[in-house]
Amino acid sequence: MTDENQSLRLIEALLFASAEPVEEGELALRCEEGADLDALLERLRSIYANRGVNLVRVGKRWAFRTAPDLAPLLRTEKVVTRKLSRAAVETLAIIAYHQPMTRTEIEEVRGVALSRGTLDILFEAGWVEPRGRRRTPGRPLTWGTTPAFLDQFGLEGLDDLPGVDELKAAGLLAPVRPLLGKIGPVEDAQGAEEAEEEDETHLAEISPDEAGGKAELGGAVG
């Protein structure tokens, strides 16, 4: 009996210390002459069956492994804080204010094509979700914000989003600069920068010369 226990202990130690699963033949070599290896391994397996570590058979080899049900608890969760790209922030804002919006509509509002990952990131973050399809040709998918979006920004509802007038009052909306003799999108530094970082194609461009004549800014904002 003591011999058997000693064999059991040896197998235990061998399997523990080995970098690879150990072959049965290898274990047999180390055991006492005439030891019933199969019986020993079965006993060891049952001893560890309900423990945090289990004895598992891998083909003709054996190894200790942490219990599979503990995997979620063994995992270390690490929160990585990242900044959203400007394109993503803008897209999120546009969806929030104008939902439901199709991708094309977002692009029309922004005046630039949406780069590949932008909607994906917002979807993965759990802030936007599909909202059914538009009943127009091609039946494009529309997007809206989620409850998690409201949570993130501490909003009780979409009504809590300040309106354009309130944004203006808060000084967030820059006063519109009158354009004299110049028509078309103003190439401000910000805009230029963004076009670069996003590598987006401008869908529509108006050349000032072509438009000709006198123009004023159309002030209507949704």
Added chain:
Amino acid sequence: MTDENQSLRLIEALLFASAEPVEEGELALRCEEGADLDALLERLRSIYANRGVNLVRVGKRWAFRTAPDLAPLLRTEKVVTRKLSRAAVETLAIIAYHQPMTRTEIEEVRGVALSRGTLDILFEAGWVEPRGRRRTPGRPLTWGTTPAFLDQFGLEGLDDLPGVDELKAAGLLAPVRPLLGKIGPVEDAQGAEEAEEEDETHLAEISPDEAGGKAELGGAVG
């Protein structure tokens, strides 16, 4: 009860999964709120006490290790035992029992200059490490042992060092006072430097020339 068993399994798995000792703090983080970690570890230790693998405490860390009595059966050909020099063994023991110790203090205990590589070898092995500076003139660096040292020699802590209590009782671990003055290293630059800085009374001095004959460094040769 199930919760406790689950905590036990989790600790078991965590410790089993790691080759290196795991800090108690780390384990506490993973346990259920309010779990008695000490009790859990003690229970786990007793469960494994007679197995081929034991749970051992290494300072404030815990690890599974093969049972020491199985050593002859587990020892493999491939284990290369680097034999430490006599000087290195003594130096390690002096640091372990007296820490923190400056190089000069080690030399005083041994009565001979430390040859260049001796501390390096111990440092490289990861068994000793610098422990800040002594607040004496010259601010000499002190050395102490590492957690890896405890792990290497299967010690639970410094209290577990063999014979430490008897040595303490015999007054052999008291701070090193260079009563004999400048005995030992004479030509070692560092030794000389530190001897100067320390406010020692030189009980006897003899110049190498006076002593006659040719002098060389009484170097401890590993």
Added chain:
Amino acid sequence: MVETPPTDEFVVEPAGAEEAFILDLEGFEGPLDLLLALARDQKVDLTRLSILELADQYLAFIARARRLRLEIAADYLVMAAWLAYLKSRLLLPEPEGEEEPSGEELAEALAHQLRRLEAMREAGARLMARPQLGRDVFKRGAPEPIPVVKNTRFDISLFELLSAYANQTTRRQAAALRIEPLEYSSVEDAIQRLTAGMAGSIDWELLLDFIPPELSGGTPRRSAIASTFAAGLELARQGNIELRQLETFGPIYLRNVKEPQ
């Protein structure tokens, strides 16, 4: 030719009985080690060691080494000098009122140092005799890495969201163009107006009656007159109407062309 290093100068050819002695000297790790070895020869407990006897043995050892003109490290010579001094302190009566430690105290200090070195030596041996990791005791051979799951959290405040929207809106406003309605009335408009107005008429009509009455004077009205006149010419060219002016700068009339009979 390589010059003989000066150290060789003192090396004595080992001969006979002396050989072991030379090897012994090389084997010692400093004077304290040598003292410890000599003390062991006394075969007594280090606590009952005769320091005087030990000092004699050490001095005799060094004397023999010097007689053989062996290389002797300075450490050993320093110790020899110190032991000679200690011996004199032990043998001569203690001077009165000295602040220096007594001979006994010095002897005890040396004995303590020897005991301490021996203790450390034994401790080192006991440490090495312990089961060592990687030699006698083994760690987990196949550690299982604890997976680290990265949870990305985007860092964005309501302020950032709103300013992004505001910026975007500002840009959109800048991009959306609305051309102001022209002040000039077009010929095409006038043609439509004339055609509509003349429908069903059978008599001469005054051209100026077809100018939109809401137009104030000045450029808009003059532009409207011009375009309406041009429209009349165009319709006449097409053969739909006839034009008539009775005198220079007189009023212009127009009438539908009668259906050819």
